[in-house]
Amino acid sequence: MTTTTPYTSEERKNRIFAIVGASSGNLVEWFDFYVYAFCAIYFAPAFFPSDDPTVQLLNTAGVFAAGFLMRPIGGWLFGRVADKHGRKNSMMISVLMMCGGSLIIACLPTYASIGALAPALLLLARLLQGLSVGGEYGTTATYMSEVAMRGQRGFLGSFQYVTLIGGQLLAVLTVVILQQFLSTEELKAYGWRIPFVVGAIAAVISLFLRRSLKETTSKETRQDKDAGSMAALFRNHKAAFITVLGYTAGGSLIFYTFTTYMQKFLVNTGGMNAKTASYVMTGALFVYMCMQPLFGMLADRIGRRNSMMLFGGLGTLCTVPLLMTLKTTTDPFMAFLLITLALAIVSFYTSISGLVKAEMFPPQIRALGVGLSYAVANAAFGGSAEYVALSLKAQGVENNFYWYVTVMMAVAFLFSLRLPKQPAYLHHDH
Structure with a gap:
């Protein structure tokens, strides 16, 4: 059955706010995910001294595992959470997890201070981020499609990629700005930590935005025996x-x-x-x-x-x-x-x-x-x-x-x- 009751202005306002809230987290998630790639050249020496082959193996294995293995696991885990416990909860957990990953990277002691534990912790933080970003796409796509207004679903749904690309661009921009103010030595010493702090703070703001979102699933749907199965x-x-x-x-x-x-x-x-x-x-x-x-x-x-x-x-x-x-x-x-x-x-x-x-x-x-x-x-x-x-x-x-x-x-x-x-x-x- 197709209903064509026009939306009230209050309803339109709420739905547009929901799109903003959902996509804000998406922006933060992708910013944090890409910042790692753009800053890696500055922090790699701090975690992976080249004279230790084990550490270098950890490095390559970590990048591989984080990028590939965690995404499908994140897609499954957060998809299940979103279907059984609601889209809003799933989106809040994923942005919180990304915040945690960024915060860990921002505060990590280097190899010089704690040895091989440093790259192992970096790997752990990256796994958290991979898991989070793997879950973000499906839940955000689902939520935005459910909350978008009839006749404008394509237009409103497109903001998922606006924020995904926006996150990538902001990450580049942050690094470019830092390069203007800090020398390469300063960037390698401490400058690379700044974007991760920015990412963690942005994630907290997004968490508050997402907290006020309305859930799009009903209690019956969540309790359905097939939910998230x-x-x-x-x-x-x-x-x-x-x-x-x-x-x-x-x-x-x-x-x-x-x-x-x-x-x-x-x-x-x-x-x-x-x-x-x-x-x-x-x-x-x-x-x-x-x-x-x-x-x-x-x-x-x-x-x-x-x-x-x-x-x-x-x-x-x-x-x-x-x-x-x-x-x-x-x-x-x-x-x-x-x-x-x-x-x-x-x-x-x-x-x-x-x-x-x-x-x-x-x-x-x-x-x-x-x-x-x-x-x-x-x-x-x-x-x-x-x-x-x-x-x-x-x-x-x-x-x-x-x-x-x-x-x-x-x-x-x-x-x-x-x-x-x-x-x-x-x-x-x-």
């Missing part, structure tokens, strides 16, 4: 789970190719100056962030299934030409235009990705269905994008990577065809 998910919704896996694999892969990997690609393959490449990417990411609401509004007009098909289709046709051209371009402005074009194609997906996934599952296992399928596909295809690209480059067959992305985009297109014209869940108001 992995068995129920695979018994009744295997097809939906596989569909989400199918287009998230391509979506994550192309997202990481044109965001995190692109900077290295411009330097290593295109021969661009590292600083210039940073400027190009910062500009492109800013434009990409601003594009999300526009593509979300477009999806509200043309339908989410059509947006997803445009994403898969254009991605299949344009990936190889775009990367082949980027490979040979030395003009920063040209590179910026090409990357922005690629990110516009990706926006057909990212602006509504959380929403499209949430519409595939009923409320009692929605957060688990969204969180787990996203985390698995993201860890397998998104997280490995850089590794695959660099390995193929080292073997002298870099072009194979462009075709790999193209094939995954074709797969995303085929899975988009499986999307229902009218979603079974969420197209009406609760």
Whole structure:
């Protein structure tokens, strides 16, 4: 049954506040997660002295484990919490856990003070952050899709990626500002701790915002015998789970190719100056962030299934030409235009990705269905994008990577065809 009762102004205000509260935490989560990557060059020597091979192994194992293993576990754990105990509780726990991870890193004694315990604690903090960020996506996507207003779901849901990219940009910006005021020595001595303190404080603010959010699930839904159950998910919704896996694999892969990997690609393959490449990417990411609401509004007009098909289709046709051209371009402005074009194609997906996934599952296992399928596909295809690209480059067959992305985009297109014209869940108001 579709209800079309207009929203009261009070209701609209509450729903918009809920979107702000949910996405504020998302911004903080991703800021904290990315700050680690951007500051690593400054704090690595403090934790991983090069003359100790065990410590270096801990280092590589830690980065690997934190990034990959924890995300699917976080997707499962927080999805289960959100379905059984409410979205709000899950979002508060995840932002608190991120705050804890950042605070630990900010206050950690170095290797010089406590020996091998320092990198072990750093690894622990990073595992906490990986777990938290793995759970954040599914719960936020679910909550935002449930609270967004009819007819504006694409537009309001797009703020999940606005804040995800915003977190990345703020992390870069924080490091750039610190570089203006502190010397490299100061940054290595203590400066790298500042962004983690900022992240922890921001997480506390977000926690207060999230505390005042309204819960979107009912008591009956939470007490349903299938709530947050992995068995129920695979018994009744295997097809939906596989569909989400199918287009998230391509979506994550192309997202990481044109965001995190692109900077290295411009330097290593295109021969661009590292600083210039940073400027190009910062500009492109800013434009990409601003594009999300526009593509979300477009999806509200043309339908989410059509947006997803445009994403898969254009991605299949344009990936190889775009990367082949980027490979040979030395003009920063040209590179910026090409990357922005690629990110516009990706926006057909990212602006509504959380929403499209949430519409595939009923409320009692929605957060688990969204969180787990996203985390698995993201860890397998998104997280490995850089590794695959660099390995193929080292073997002298870099072009194979462009075709790999193209094939995954074709797969995303085929899975988009499986999307229902009218979603079974969420197209009406609760």
